Amino acid sequence: MKTYSIALVPGDGIGPAVTDAAWQVVETVARGSGFVVEGARLPWSCDHYLETGAMMPDDGIAVLREHDAILLGAVGWPAKVPDSISLHGLLLPIRKAFRQYANIRPHRLLPGVEGPLRKSEFDILCVRENTEGEYSGAGGRVHQGSEDEVAVETAIFTRKGVERILRFGFEQARRRRGKLASVTKSNAQRHSMVFWDEVARDLAREYADVEVTSYHIDAIAARMVMAPETLDVVVASNLFGDVLTDLGAAIQGGLGFAASANLNPDRTTPSMFEPVHGSAPDIAHLGVANPIAAIWSGAMMLDHLGQTDAADRVMGAIETVTARGIGTIPGKHKTDEITRAVLAALD
Amino acid sequence: MKTYSIALVPGDGIGPAVTDAAWQVVETVARGSGFVVEGARLPWSCDHYLETGAMMPDDGIAVLREHDAILLGAVGWPAKVPDSISLHGLLLPIRKAFRQYANIRPHRLLPGVEGPLRKSEFDILCVRENTEGEYSGAGGRVHQGSEDEVAVETAIFTRKGVERILRFGFEQARRRRGKLASVTKSNAQRHSMVFWDEVARDLAREYADVEVTSYHIDAIAARMVMAPETLDVVVASNLFGDVLTDLGAAIQGGLGFAASANLNPDRTTPSMFEPVHGSAPDIAHLGVANPIAAIWSGAMMLDHLGQTDAADRVMGAIETVTARGIGTIPGKHKTDEITRAVLAALD
Ligand SMILES: CC(C)[C@H](C(=O)O)[C@@H](O)C(=O)O
Ligand SMILES: CC(C)[C@H](C(=O)O)[C@@H](O)C(=O)O
Numbered sequence: 001m002k003t004y005s006i007a008l009v010p011g012d013g014i015g016p017a018v019t020d021a022a023w024q025v026v027e028t029v030a031r032g033s034g035f036v037v038e039g040a041r042l043p044w045s046c047d048h049y050l051e052t053g054a055m056m057p058d059d060g061i062a063v064l065r066e067h068d069a070i071l072l073g074a075v076g077w078p079a080k081v082p083d084s085i086s087l088h089g090l091l092l093p094i095r096k097a098f099r100q101y102a103n104i105r106p107h108r109l110l111p112g113v114e115g116p117l118r119k120s121e122f123d124i125l126c127v128r129e130n131t132e133g134e135y136s137g138a139g140g141r142v143h144q145g146s147e148d149e150v151a152v153e154t155a156i157f158t159r160k161g162v163e164r165i166l167r168f169g170f171e172q173a174r175r176r177r178g179k180l181a182s183v184t185k186s187n188a189q190r191h192s193m194v195f196w197d198e199v200a201r202d203l204a205r206e207y208a209d210v211e212v213t214s215y216h217i218d219a220i221a222a223r224m225v226m227a228p229e230t231l232d233v234v235v236a237s238n239l240f241g242d243v244l245t246d247l248g249a250a251i252q253g254g255l256g257f258a259a260s261a262n263l264n265p266d267r268t269t270p271s272m273f274e275p276v277h278g279s280a281p282d283i284a285h286l287g288v289a290n291p292i293a294a295i296w297s298g299a300m301m302l303d304h305l306g307q308t309d310a311a312d313r314v315m316g317a318i319e320t321v322t323a324r325g326i327g328t329i330p331g332k333h334k335t336d337e338i339t340r341a342v343l344a345a346l347d
Numbered sequence: 348m349k350t351y352s353i354a355l356v357p358g359d360g361i362g363p364a365v366t367d368a369a370w371q372v373v374e375t376v377a378r379g380s381g382f383v384v385e386g387a388r389l390p391w392s393c394d395h396y397l398e399t400g401a402m403m404p405d406d407g408i409a410v411l412r413e414h415d416a417i418l419l420g421a422v423g424w425p426a427k428v429p430d431s432i433s434l435h436g437l438l439l440p441i442r443k444a445f446r447q448y449a450n451i452r453p454h455r456l457l458p459g460v461e462g463p464l465r466k467s468e469f470d471i472l473c474v475r476e477n478t479e480g481e482y483s484g485a486g487g488r489v490h491q492g493s494e495d496e497v498a499v500e501t502a503i504f505t506r507k508g509v510e511r512i513l514r515f516g517f518e519q520a521r522r523r524r525g526k527l528a529s530v531t532k533s534n535a536q537r538h539s540m541v542f543w544d545e546v547a548r549d550l551a552r553e554y555a556d557v558e559v560t561s562y563h564i565d566a567i568a569a570r571m572v573m574a575p576e577t578l579d580v581v582v583a584s585n586l587f588g589d590v591l592t593d594l595g596a597a598i599q600g601g602l603g604f605a606a607s608a609n610l611n612p613d614r615t616t617p618s619m620f621e622p623v624h625g626s627a628p629d630i631a632h633l634g635v636a637n638p639i640a641a642i643w644s645g646a647m648m649l650d651h652l653g654q655t656d657a658a659d660r661v662m663g664a665i666e667t668v669t670a671r672g673i674g675t676i677p678g679k680h681k682t683d684e685i686t687r688a689v690l691a692a693l694d
Contacts, residue, residue, distance in 0.1 A: 116573050117572075151539045151542035189486075254573060
């Protein structure tokens with residue numbers, strides 16, 4: 001029987017609870033669909049850092065590389081460990097080491113979910129560049145602590161990096177409604193963003209069947225709120241994609257519903273699947289974290305592994321559950337109740 | 348009689364129509380309030396560029412400097428002149444030359460306006476850094492056009508620049524509901540944004556009466572949509588403020604309602620007042636541009652000049668008009684009709 005080996009990194013705060021939920025669903029649907037998933041639980045987290053001095057062991061990347069995919073909960077617990085250590089010691093190095101350059105995040109309202117907008121008809125797929133750009137980490141500070149201090153932060157864009165993410169965006173648009181929004185701020189950032197626009201313009205010739213529109217980040221942020229129904233695939237840099245996907249999460253009812261995949265489309269290394277939400281340490285002990293974003297991320301993992309029927313079954317179960325009003329209102333149902341409802345709906 | 352000399356820069360597209368509207372209102376309220384405004388119309392625009400080879404004359408900044416304030420319509424007409432010339436030849440150099448470091452933009456629903464959110468109770472003042480940061484212009488490209496091309500864009504933050512905008516934000520919070528949201532992305536941008544957080548933390552000691560909260564840009568973008576009522580003053584960098592104020596415009600019903608002031612709080616040089624919207628060349632000939640954002644910007648100018656009663660009268664007139672459903676639905680009323688209604692409501 002086809003067997004997949006999955007690295008489970010539950011992480012911090014509500015991470016373990018939602019990872020457990022997603023994993024139960026993935027295991028159950030696998031059993032019913034004739035394939036096997038084997039999970040290797042890796043306890044890498046802020047507590048792990050406090051015990052060992054590192055968020056993951058030295059051979060962490062090598063360990064992960066042996067798996068077919070990574071299912072991650074959430075990382076970070078600022079009161080215990082600064083983000084500069086926790087995120088830069090686990091989440092961000094994994095994205096970069098495995099060249100998971102396409103961070104994709106679907107934004108639509110699940111049935112039964114009331115979003116903050118009056119409008120409810122939209123279906124957006126954000127494609128975020130995940131390895132370079134504004135989060136390259138380049139920069140520094142001089143005259144630190146003095147009144148003359150200057151800090152610089154350099155965004156680095158490579159043609160290879162920009163081209164591959166745009167190409168991925170065009171491909172997604174082809175498989176959906178044929179529309180691509182390319183996001184820059186080329187009227188104010190004249191080096192990196194003019195470059196992005198040029199690469200997009202060149203690729204547009206190759207994808208003449210895709211209708212591509214260039215938006216400035218400020219304008220498209222407003223558009224996501226005013227006219228989200230006009231957007232299909234949105235492709236953006238690391239920072240712009242980060243902002244737009246939290247906005248996407250907001251219009252779909254909140255972070256409890258926002259799933260994501262960190263993909264290496266070349267499939268030479270494992271991809272990673274995680275809810276967009278953070279570790280929410282303040283509510284971790286309440287047992288009310290919404291597992292739907294994590295379960296949806298699990299469905300994206302199944303899809304990536306080629307188990308599309310199983311992925312569809314999971315999405316169907318999620319929609320059955322939310323349509324019945326379970327998991328749609330923050331805090332109303334416990335994590336366990338929502339998970340049990342999804343498991344029951346799989347039958 | 349107290350006389351103010353105002354530089355009028357109508358600009359491109361719908362700029363002249365909305366500037367005219369705002370100017371009529373300002374002149375009328377001045378007459379009724381016992382002061383005089385003298386307007387000097389400066390035809391600097393993309394057409395001016397096509398005629399003369401420059402968006403403004405060599406002594407443009409010197410000319411503007413002689414005035415008490417600048418009222419600007421909108422600049423840019425990409426089909427005629429690239430943004431890299433039009434914006435960088437007029438709007439952006441004025442902001443920088445006059446150290447208009449505080450770009451302030453109020454976001455609330457005018458009576459009678461239905462926004463895109465279900466929620467309608469919010470009143471946010473965004474304070475955007477306007478002279479440095481991500482729009483510093485530093486950067487470049489190597490191996491241009493080749494597959495090895497790399498583009499970098501460097502954000503530059505100075506302590507002076509960060510401290511003065513944060514201080515301005517704290518002062519505004521004191522005059523309002525005492526809450527300040529400071530926006531960074533210090534979990535991913537570890538140089539500039541960690542620096543910003545440090546400066547904010549230091550200043551917070553001095554403003555112990557203000558409740559300051561640090562948000563990441565992605566989280567606060569979502570919050571503006573999910574829970575805008577929890578925000579009071581929001582202070583952010585040039586780019587983050589740019590994005591948040593378009594989002595603010597969106598939740599207040601659209602760019603037709605979004606006013607702004609580019610302030611030099613030290614008052615050593617003129618400040619500039621402009622609607623947040625662009626020149627919208629595609630609708631310029633229709634006569635339906637909403638002048639409310641420009642008129643509101645005019646009220647902010649009067650306020651800055653110390654004519655607070657006149658400013659309040661203008662705001663009152665705007666609110667009377669929108670409460671009657673005039674100017675609240677895009678395209679329904681002509682620019683002229685809305686302007687006449689505001690003028691009538693001034694009596
Ligand atoms: C935690 C943070 C570094 C991360 C990011 O910005 O990439 C998160 O916001 C996300 O969107 O996955
Ligand atoms: C036109 C553009 C350069 C400008 C900016 O980003 O500053 C505009 O978007 C604004 O918000 O005033």
